[in-house]
Amino acid sequence: MTRSILIALLRSDLRLHDHAIFSACRPGSSALPNVTHVVPVYVFDQKYVEVGGITGLTKGKGPGHNGAKTRVAGFWRCGPHRTRFVTRSVYDLKARLKKLGSDLSIWAGQPDVVLAKLVEAFQREGDKVEAVWMSGETGKPHTEEVNTEKRIKKALAPSQTPLKLVENSSLIDPKDLPFDIKDLPDVFTHFRKRVEAPDMFKPPEPAPDKLLPFVEVPKVDNGPGVFKVGDDVSEENLTEQLLAPLDKEPGPLPVLGQLKGQDLPNALPFKGGETEALARLEHYFGGGKQAPAATYKDTRNEMLGADYSTKFSSALAHGLLSARTIAHRATQLDKSNGAKGRDGGGYWIIFELLWRDYFRLVSLKYGSSLYTIYGIEGELDEKTSDQKARDWIQPRSFDDKGDAFVRWATFETGVPLIDANMKELAATGFMSNRGRQNVASLLTKDLYYDWRLGAEWFEHLLVDYDPASNYGNWQYVAGVGNDPRASRQFNPIKQAKDYDQQAKYVKAWLPVLEGLPHTEAHHPWTRAEGSPEGYPSKPVVENNMWKSHYARDGSSRGGIRGGGGGGGKTHDKYYLKHVSV
Numbered sequence: 236m237t238r239s240i241l242i243a244l245l246r247s248d249l250r251l252h253d254h255a256i257f258s259a260c261r262p263g264s265s266a267l268p269n270v271t272h273v274v275p276v277y278v279f280d281q282k283y284v285e286v287g288g289i290t291g292l293t294k295g296k297g298p299g300h301n302g303a304k305t306r307v308a309g310f311w312r313c314g315p316h317r318t319r320f321v322t323r324s325v326y327d328l329k330a331r332l333k334k335l336g337s338d339l340s341i342w343a344g345q346p347d348v349v350l351a352k353l354v355e356a357f358q359r360e361g362d363k364v365e366a367v368w369m370s371g372e373t374g375k376p377h378t379e380e381v382n383t384e385k386r387i388k389k390a391l392a393p394s395q396t397p398l399k400l401v402e403n404s405s406l407i408d409p410k411d412l413p414f415d416i417k418d419l420p421d422v423f424t425h426f427r428k429r430v431e432a433p434d435m436f437k438p439p440e441p442a443p444d445k446l447l448p449f450v451e452v453p454k455v456d457n458g459p460g461v462f463k464v465g466d467d468v469s470e471e472n473l474t475e476q477l478l479a480p481l482d483k484e485p486g487p488l489p490v491l492g493q494l495k496g497q498d499l500p501n502a503l504p505f506k507g508g509e510t511e512a513l514a515r516l517e518h519y520f521g522g523g524k525q526a527p528a529a530t531y532k533d534t535r536n537e538m539l540g541a542d543y544s545t546k547f548s549s550a551l552a553h554g555l556l557s558a559r560t561i562a563h564r565a566t567q568l569d570k571s572n573g574a575k576g577r578d579g580g581g582y583w584i585i586f587e588l589l590w591r592d593y594f595r596l597v598s599l600k601y602g603s604s605l606y607t608i609y610g611i612e613g614e615l616d617e618k619t620s621d622q623k624a625r626d627w628i629q630p631r632s633f634d635d636k637g638d639a640f641v642r643w644a645t646f647e648t649g650v651p652l653i654d655a656n657m658k659e660l661a662a663t664g665f666m667s668n669r670g671r672q673n674v675a676s677l678l679t680k681d682l683y684y685d686w687r688l689g690a691e692w693f694e695h696l697l698v699d700y701d702p703a704s705n706y707g708n709w710q711y712v713a714g715v716g717n718d719p720r721a722s723r724q725f726n727p728i729k730q731a732k733d734y735d736q737q738a739k740y741v742k743a744w745l746p747v748l749e750g751l752p753h754t755e756a757h758h759p760w761t762r763a764e765g766s767p768e769g770y771p772s773k774p775v776v777e778n779n780m781w782k783s784h785y786a787r788d789g790s791s792r793g794g795i796r797g798g799g800g801g802g803g804k805t806h807d808k809y810y811l812k813h814v815s816v
């Protein structure tokens with residue numbers, strides 16, 4: 236009997252719950268009346284992850300052929316933190332699918348080539364591949380994501396296999412927006428006001444308890460762009476192979492080697508996979524009024540610890556949690572705590588999820604402008620953006636330790652708030668939103684470096700790297716985005732005194748400052764004795780506007796948070812688990 240197969244190509248949607256494809260693959264589902272079997276597939280795409288260390292793999296001729304490196308600076312796109320996190324997440328999903336009697340077929344190379352070969356192999360066995368489904372959104376052309384989708388469509392054309400894109404990531408399905416994407420407001424608040432409503436998102440779907448049966452994947456010969464990761468390859472073994480090229484040639488700024496063996500704090504409490512992400516969800520929303528989420532409104536601007544903010548970003552970026560599941564729990568929490576409107580922590584978590592949606596929509600609207608030096612502003616105001624593009628500076632050389640970009644990336648600016656955050660990023664792959672805003676502002680507004688270098692450094696190191704959120708936020712801070720009007724220059728001394736009043740955060744990451752009074756720890760160069768030995772004696776730059784804050788003791792003033800309001804109450808449930816890099 237001919238089997239009718241659906242291939243589910245997974246990308247940044249490594250979960251079972253609230254997953255549009257898996258929900259449709261329940262036995263008896265009316266969404267796929269002709270399909271008898273489902274084959275979930277994951278491909279480590281050579282364009283994003285360096286796969287050159289996998290024994291026996293030959294890269295395809297497509298994107299990533301010359302290495303999965305960033306365009307401007309040539310950093311590895313997917314650094315060690317994210318490589319480990321993604322591999323863990325892939326193997327976790329495989330184990331979860333196996334519990335349902337299904338499986339995950341793991342490959343490396345080019346998704347378009349893998350799929351074409353796979354369909355061919357099934358057809359040779361006498362099976363019919365009904366369709367390939369994958370998560371994705373139709374956006375403005377020329378972004379990498381859209382190009383990948385196009386390549387897959389083209390590769391499937393000879394076998395007449397249809398490709399369907401399924402929305403699986405946003406809080407609000409773009410199809411449900413009350414306006415066309417071309418009319419997306421260029422100011423976040425205007426967008427939020429148009430969409431904010433009690434029923435703005437659909438309720439999340441539970442994970443299926445059964446799936447259509449899996450089919451053993453027929454043999455496909457490994458060749459250019461196609462490599463099957465054998466079932467006997469363990470997660471540890473594959474991780475090692477993926478990390479081998481990064482270990483051998485770490486790239487222009489090998490900061491991770493610098494941190495090896497140091498005992499460092501880590502605020503990111505999980506290592507990947509839907510299983511851990513769901514446990515984190517329970518932790519953050521469990522406990523009613525005691526739940527960390529209940530106080531999110533007051534704590535979200537902090538920098539030290541695991542619970543001041545949700546730490547859902549990595550899970551969201553790789554699809555281990557759906558935005559709707561988080562928003563649903565947030566709404567339920569506020570309701571059960573009797574919190575009304577803007578009083579509840581849940582409201583503010585949803586507010587931030589709307590920022591995430593907004594940047595996704597901005598990327599759908601403006602496409603590749605998200606990645607050019609001109610930014611989106613280039614489409615709106617060519618003259619100003621041309622001038623700005625000429626003014627950005629480039630590093631003299633990544634080998635020049637005195638170059639300000641190098642000092643920024645290697646946490647040697649001499650400004651403790653910046654260095655502590657950059658060190659946290661390098662050591663853990665995470666940085667708070669407050670930290671990200673400050674370091675991005677210093678690089679682009681005080682040092683005038685090409686904003687794309689900062690965005691690429693983040694792309695290399697962040698576990699939660701997400702193209703729209705990363706490049707969108709960088710443009711927003713650098714002032715080249717779709718809303719370039721406001722000057723978003725941050726004053727790191729004021730910020731440090733507002734949000735790290737006792738200097739606990741900077742001291743946790745820069746032990747060399749340990750003995751300094753908190754009143755001076757944020758600007759050690761102003762002390763009569765100067766900066767302590769082992770820390771830069773002078774800051775890489777000193778902006779006049781910093782000076783009026785030197786004499787100030789810390790206060791609890793609020794401030795903006797990604798466009799929103801903020802509070803300054805300290806949250807002292809520090810969670811300092813130690814990390815080895």
Ligand SMILES: Cc1cc2nc3c(=O)[nH]c(=O)nc-3n(C[C@H](O)[C@H](O)[C@H](O)COP(=O)(O)OP(=O)(O)OC[C@H]3O[C@@H](n4cnc5c(N)ncnc54)[C@H](O)[C@@H]3O)c2cc1C
Pocket residue numbers: 535544545546547548549551552584587588590591592594666667668669671672675693697699700701702704705706708709712797
């Ligand atoms: C320069 C810069 C680069 C950034 N790069 C990324 C990135 O690559 N990936 C990423 O997920 N976020 C990015 N952000 C946004 C934000 O800093 C992180 O999402 C947040 O710090 C993650 O911590 P959290 O999960 O505890 O956030 P929470 O404060 O708990 O917020 C809940 C969720 O809302 C979303 N969110 C919050 N703030 C923003 C924001 N400003 N923009 C978009 N989504 C937001 C995230 O998904 C987050 O997990 C960037 C911000 C800046 C300023």
